[in-house]
Amino acid sequence: MFSLTRPHRHDVLMAAIGLLGGLALWTLGLNLQGNRAFVAPWISLLPLAVVSGLELVRRTAPQPALVIGTIALVADQFTVGNLATVLMFTDLMYAAVLYGTPSAARRIPVTSFLITVGITIGFLAWFRNPQALLIGVVTGMVSFLPAITGVSVRNHRDAAEAARLRADQTALLAEMDRTQAVTAERTRMARELHDMVANHLSAIAIHSTAALSIDDPDTSRDALGVIRENSVDGLAEMRRLIGLLRTGGGSREPAASPTLASLDALVEQTRTSAASSGLSCAFEDTRDERGPLAAPVELAAFRIVQESLTNALKHAAPGPVAVRLGRSGRLLTVEVSSTLGDRPGPRAPGSGAGLVGMRERVALLGGAIEAGPSSADGGGRIWRVRAELPVDEGVSRT
Numbered sequence: 001m002f003s004l005t006r007p008h009r010h011d012v013l014m015a016a017i018g019l020l021g022g023l024a025l026w027t028l029g030l031n032l033q034g035n036r037a038f039v040a041p042w043i044s045l046l047p048l049a050v051v052s053g054l055e056l057v058r059r060t061a062p063q064p065a066l067v068i069g070t071i072a073l074v075a076d077q078f079t080v081g082n083l084a085t086v087l088m089f090t091d092l093m094y095a096a097v098l099y100g101t102p103s104a105a106r107r108i109p110v111t112s113f114l115i116t117v118g119i120t121i122g123f124l125a126w127f128r129n130p131q132a133l134l135i136g137v138v139t140g141m142v143s144f145l146p147a148i149t150g151v152s153v154r155n156h157r158d159a160a161e162a163a164r165l166r167a168d169q170t171a172l173l174a175e176m177d178r179t180q181a182v183t184a185e186r187t188r189m190a191r192e193l194h195d196m197v198a199n200h201l202s203a204i205a206i207h208s209t210a211a212l213s214i215d216d217p218d219t220s221r222d223a224l225g226v227i228r229e230n231s232v233d234g235l236a237e238m239r240r241l242i243g244l245l246r247t248g249g250g251s252r253e254p255a256a257s258p259t260l261a262s263l264d265a266l267v268e269q270t271r272t273s274a275a276s277s278g279l280s281c282a283f284e285d286t287r288d289e290r291g292p293l294a295a296p297v298e299l300a301a302f303r304i305v306q307e308s309l310t311n312a313l314k315h316a317a318p319g320p321v322a323v324r325l326g327r328s329g330r331l332l333t334v335e336v337s338s339t340l341g342d343r344p345g346p347r348a349p350g351s352g353a354g355l356v357g358m359r360e361r362v363a364l365l366g367g368a369i370e371a372g373p374s375s376a377d378g379g380g381r382i383w384r385v386r387a388e389l390p391v392d393e394g395v396s397r398t
Helices: 009-028 041-057 062-076 083-099 102-127 130-213 217-244 260-277 295-315 353-364
Strands: 279-285 319-328 331-339 368-375 381-390
Touching: 009 041, 009 083, 041 062, 041 083, 062 083, 062 102, 083 102, 083 130, 102 130, 130 295, 130 353, 260 279, 260 295, 260 319, 279 295, 295 319, 295 331, 295 353, 295 381, 353 368, 353 381
Parallel strands: 279 319
Antiparallel strands: 319 331, 331 381, 368 381
16 A cells, blocks of 8 residues: 655655656657657657655555556556656666565565566567567566565665664663673672671670579679671671672572681682782782771772783683772772783683672772773783772771
8 A cells, every 4th residue: 555654855856867867858759769640749758747745655655666666667658658767667676676565575576587587588589580589688687686685685774673683682682691691790789798797787686695594783784785786797797788788599508708817718718819810819909908898898908909811711811810909098999910912721601790790899889890801011912900999987897
């Protein structure tokens, strides 16, 4: 069915140029065939007007336009003929394949080829002259060639659209992976903080029981002091827990949370695992104040070092892996660097979720993190992860 939508401006331009060009050819007497005694010359203008009008719906109703255009072209053969009518018909054939339905795009080239072959054989049998082959060539150029061109353009257009859809799907999957990584990291952080708060509450319960059961002022005073200290720490960590907690995840038994004091063991473990890969691990702590920090800060620092060392085991070239811990005022600095270069043997695949998790932890604490290649002091290229975490002086660990 014909669409009532407004014709495309290019279609309007083509129809206008075709009609004006056909009128100019007719005025100059440049016809495709000799004068027909039984048909007035102006009759050739009727197929021209019909085909130029069909150009307006070449996109919106390509198949009906082709059918009516074919009838107009056949009618044009019984007149003096007009070159503009033939040229616009070839465009209708092309548009029917390009803008038509998929089934029409498959049928039209086959049909036009069979028509070309049939006309060629028919005129050869009728005229019994090899020059009749020229009629078949002209028929193929008017019908089969535009159809094949439309198929080629349509295939390229469909391939480009499929590539665009794949790119959009890839971007969507990447965004979903990033979102899942952020959610998983926040859930993990919430569980860790839950364990620490549970430890504080357990200490409060134990010391309050002791204060109630033992009738000794000094013992009660000490127990109340411990209760107050754990209450302050628990409330501070609970405030962070409320901001981090997300839906999902099951329950598990409380476990001891890692701290900065555990970094020595972590680096030593990595040094043992990395020896076969040509990696040497070193830990340097340049902090002037090495007292305990707020639990979320120590957790974030530990996880950053842990993830960075894991990435070094997977991707770093043979060479030193340095872990540096420093503190400047109210900022705790964590830096892990490894050699960047070719590594013998296959590398373990990575999803990038580790970097996403590190950035999420640092962002929730109000810090900053940089991760990427940089130049080493002695030349060469290294991969450096550097994070700055604000230290909460008002929260301490027991």
